[in-house]
Amino acid sequence: MSNIPTRELYDRYVIQTYGRFELNLARGSGCEVWDESGKRYLDFGAGIAVTSVGHCHPRVIAKMQEQIGTLVHVSNLYFTRPQGELAERLVRLTGPGKAFFCNSGAEANEALYKLARKFGNETAGGPRIGIVTMRGSFHGRTLGGISATGQDKVKKGFEPIVQGFAVAPSEDGYVAFNDCDGLRAAVAQPGVVAVMFEPVQGESGIHPATPEFLRLARQLCDERGLLLFFDEVQCGLGRTGDWCGWKTIAPDVMPDAVSWAKGIAGGFPLGAIWASEREVTLKDGTKKKLCDLLGPGSHGTTFGGTPLVCAGANEVLAVVEEEGMLENARTVGAYALEVLRKIASPKIKEVRGIGLMLGIELAPDFSTGCDRAPSLWMVDRLHEAGLLVIPSGTHALRWLPPLNVTRAQIDEAAAILAKTLA
Ligand SMILES: Cc1ncc(COP(=O)(O)O)c(C=O)c1O
Structure with missing residues (x-):
């Protein structure tokens, strides 16, 4: 096996069709993932709406x-x-x-x-x-x-x-x-x-x-x-x-x-x-x-x-x-909308969604102080704080967590978002 660091393997050997974030993810369980250094993240991207029952569900x-x-x-x-x-x-x-x-x-x-x-x-x-x-x-x-x-x-x-x-x-x-x-x-x-x-x-x-x-x-x-x-x-x-x-x-x-x-x-x-x-x-x-x-x-x-x-x-x-995940997507999704709307930051223009497809539109005047798009800049900051979300265009963030996400995990993610915006 190679002892070249993961990032360098990509730089040298992978055709660069993706704009990737600086994260080397190594393992996952339920709604959480860990990077190569052992740092934990709440995974509210779920592989862009893919890991619907969470990572490594025992039955699967x-x-x-x-x-x-x-x-x-x-x-x-x-x-x-x-x-x-x-x-x-x-x-x-x-x-x-x-x-x-x-x-x-x-x-x-x-x-x-x-x-x-x-x-x-x-x-x-x-x-x-x-x-x-x-x-x-x-x-x-x-x-x-x-x-x-x-x-x-x-x-x-x-x-x-x-x-x-x-x-x-x-x-x-x-x-x-x-x-x-x-x-x-x-x-x-x-x-x-x-x-x-x-x-x-x-x-x-x-x-x-x-x-x-x-x-x-x-x-x-x-x-x-x-x-x-x-x-x-x-x-x-x-x-x-x-x-x-x-x-x-x-x-x-x-x-x-x-x-x-x-x-x-x-x-x-x-x-x-x-x-x-x-x-x-x-x-x-x-x-x-x-x-x-x-x-x-x-x-x-x-x-x-x-x-x-x-x-x-x-x-x-x-x-x-x-495991009742349709019902969970409806009720916890509605709860997440409520919690996100309560953040009421001037840096958020709109929160919208249906079930566990949630969109957070950043304010048009959101300033990052650099040439990185506001959505990407926010995703970088949220990664530092331990939350994975998916950017959409220049000003939107998507929350697409697993369908069995809990209210406690929504609260944790919302607290990270609120603190990062502040
Ligand atoms: C609505 C929709 N259709 C099609 C695709 C393409 O799917 P895939 O990346 O698996 O080819 C995507 C991927 O994001 C999607 O969101």
Whole structure:
């Protein structure tokens, strides 16, 4: 093994695509992590909304240890029990339909784009390939992902974007989030086949959709024969206090397909989509269910849904269910909002959130006395004080703790934040 310090290994050998913080994390347990020097931190980032049941949950460790000694991988040329059981669980949590497994959020969204293309190319009125997405959204770092994402900074240097995105009649081709008139204008563009958005925008600093916007999107898609996709990669599977993030906002709305990743397997790499049983009529007049449109040979990935990762995901989701973590996300999330709002510092412009997706917007005149963005400067100071949180843009901080975070841990984190702001 190398005796070069960790930081230097990265400098020498890792392609520097990330702006990393100066922390070498070595181990974790529940809502806490420790660095290489043994310093403890409260982990309110949870790997960016990933470690949903906390670090090293004993039930998840036991299940993974059992599965790792049984069967890790055989490929999707064969059937394996954990993948089938996970699909059954996801359908039970969402609605009638079927699931597909991949490895990440960006890849889950790629499956949605391909589903939209297949639908747009093979149903009457096609070809239609336009996918309407929102300004401030984030859908991942693949070429499709950056094309769907309504933020210039992710595209810079990688132009041109993939055809079929940025189709709205606005300056940048994206719809302002929650802008009902903008959405109406976008779906009326020729060649549009789908509307896709995050029910709660995460990377932009926690912005929930309004119930009106969710309902209008469903109505417009129904009127025009379009598909409605929800990117639940960050907000899904418990984070808002519901299995389906959008149901916390508008329980009566159902999308045609959903993407997941992040918290689905508590830290093991897994992405997935669910597609509904909506009936679609192909150009030759035959009918199919939407969830059967991607047939054999049309899509796949070597590692998608291995027995190991699916066994882990099944256990993570069982733990969320059996240990009351949906309820905890709702009640402790509401408590956290209350506690954060009580801080009432002039350095905070706004606190917003839903379940355990909490956004703290720093005041526009927040001064750091240096050229470091206020959000990054604050994250540095919070690290020094023993709290991990996630920056969003230049002025927002996100709290995305594990779904079993306690009120005492919220109090501890809020005290660190208040003291740091003071
Ligand atoms: C809403 C949303 N979609 C997609 C992604 C991309 O997921 P991944 O990083 O697993 O590719 C993210 C990641 O932050 C996300 O927040």
